[in-house]
Amino acid sequence: MRPTSSTDRADFERTTLPLMHKLYGAACRLVGADEARDLVQETYLRAYRTFAGFEAGTNCKAWLFTIMYSIFVNRYRKRSRQPTTLSIDELEAERGQSMPAKGWGSHFEILQNPALGWAGPEVDGALQRLPEEFRGAILLVDVGELTYEEASRALDCPLGTLRSRLFRARKLLFSSLQAHAAKLGYGKR
Amino acid sequence: MAVDEQHPREAIQDLVDGRIDASTRSEVESHLSGCEQCRDELEGLRWVKRVVAERVEEQRAPEGLRASILTALDESDAAAVARERPRYRPLRLALAFGIPLLLIAVAAWQYALRPADLPSLVAGDYGDFKTLVVELASRTDDGAELESYFRRQGIEFETRVFDLGMMGYGLLGGRAHELAGDPSAAFAYRGPDGQYLLCQMFRGHPEQLPEAAEVREHNGIRFHIYHKDGVTLAFWKEGSVICVLASDIDPEELIQLAFAKAMIPADQRSEVS
Numbered sequence: 001m002r003p004t005s006s007t008d009r010a011d012f013e014r015t016t017l018p019l020m021h022k023l024y025g026a027a028c029r030l031v032g033a034d035e036a037r038d039l040v041q042e043t044y045l046r047a048y049r050t051f052a053g054f055e056a057g058t059n060c061k062a063w064l065f066t067i068m069y070s071i072f073v074n075r076y077r078k079r080s081r082q083p084t085t086l087s088i089d090e091l092e093a094e095r096g097q098s099m100p101a102k103g104w105g106s107h108f109e110i111l112q113n114p115a116l117g118w119a120g121p122e123v124d125g126a127l128q129r130l131p132e133e134f135r136g137a138i139l140l141v142d143v144g145e146l147t148y149e150e151a152s153r154a155l156d157c158p159l160g161t162l163r164s165r166l167f168r169a170r171k172l173l174f175s176s177l178q179a180h181a182a183k184l185g186y187g188k189r
Numbered sequence: 190m191a192v193d194e195q196h197p198r199e200a201i202q203d204l205v206d207g208r209i210d211a212s213t214r215s216e217v218e219s220h221l222s223g224c225e226q227c228r229d230e231l232e233g234l235r236w237v238k239r240v241v242a243e244r245v246e247e248q249r250a251p252e253g254l255r256a257s258i259l260t261a262l263d264e265s266d267a268a269a270v271a272r273e274r275p276r277y278r279p280l281r282l283a284l285a286f287g288i289p290l291l292l293i294a295v296a297a298w299q300y301a302l303r304p305a306d307l308p309s310l311v312a313g314d315y316g317d318f319k320t321l322v323v324e325l326a327s328r329t330d331d332g333a334e335l336e337s338y339f340r341r342q343g344i345e346f347e348t349r350v351f352d353l354g355m356m357g358y359g360l361l362g363g364r365a366h367e368l369a370g371d372p373s374a375a376f377a378y379r380g381p382d383g384q385y386l387l388c389q390m391f392r393g394h395p396e397q398l399p400e401a402a403e404v405r406e407h408n409g410i411r412f413h414i415y416h417k418d419g420v421t422l423a424f425w426k427e428g429s430v431i432c433v434l435a436s437d438i439d440p441e442e443l444i445q446l447a448f449a450k451a452m453i454p455a456d457q458r459s460e461v462s
Binding site for chain 2: 009012013017020021022023024025026028029037040041044045046048049050053055063066067069070071073074075112123124127138139141142143147148150153154156158163166167170173174177
């Protein structure tokens, strides 16, 4: 399963190294900046070992994210610090269940205000407050570009659960960012 | 999560994630044209998806990470080469490059000669197969067909694909794989509650295995039990072949499955395993 020729090695580097920054960005959201470097390096080693099983032309980013999440689950999850002890139900209750069943539109206009920009720590903060399996769904699908089927296997959950986690996570993120905007005086709740 | 049946929430999310077929898209778009609430929801979901992806992807890895990765790959290559040619590689390198490199080569040689940690490798394979990092090359629920596949792939020993139907485990398929540089036959099962089970068979001896967490005997067969990263592994010998079952199910259930399927080859029934 290990590349054995310089061509394989060159092919591996050409295919995977351009994705290093994206992997690192996601790794930071999984294990924190202190351990992200080790997680990414371990991901590359595992990917190199199994590169013969990677089908050229398929989604390399999704493949690498799958490997990284697998290592995260097996090696890091147990000892990674959980930034929140709130369950998804508690978070939803905190944000108010009615939002945004009606009202995506008005909030959406506020959130799109260029003055907000969203380059600060708010998006990260909202992401970190999500329970890990919900954050994982977002990272795998929205950043890693895994299909629902691939993400549900990586998360070891049924497709319907993945679908539900994605929706609830996005809704909560939206709600958290809207609350932040309101705190700054943009719009009214 | 409350679902409003009047609004195609699931289809809207599918639209956001680009997983909708043309006919459904047409239906959803028709609904969207007359429903402001769903249009807002669509845009809201799209906005969250985009903002999160942009925020994560704009982060840069620290300087030096690329170099660390390449160094790790170099070390991996060196170890692989040393494993393949441990007898003459150190001498050749020493002759070509002198004493300092000879010392390095000797170190690599010693590294290569250390026993491979088979339980850790199989536990790693378990994770790779379960999460589809490594795909099953032959997908079939027919054990005989899979055994035939292994023969066609050049697996030189007799494989025995277990029928675990009585235990509720369905065969998913298999792959002619590699374990510590040697060919292995790997095949996977899915349990009634979605549990994943991996079996591997390869030529070997129990002496290759490190000290086990537990050794049990059942029907004259010795089982070497390991626990690695939440995965339980049960190794046993069948003739010249080592079999291993691996899963993250309850350890005792895994051991009982191994007990149920292990057997002594007919021509060695008088031997003690």
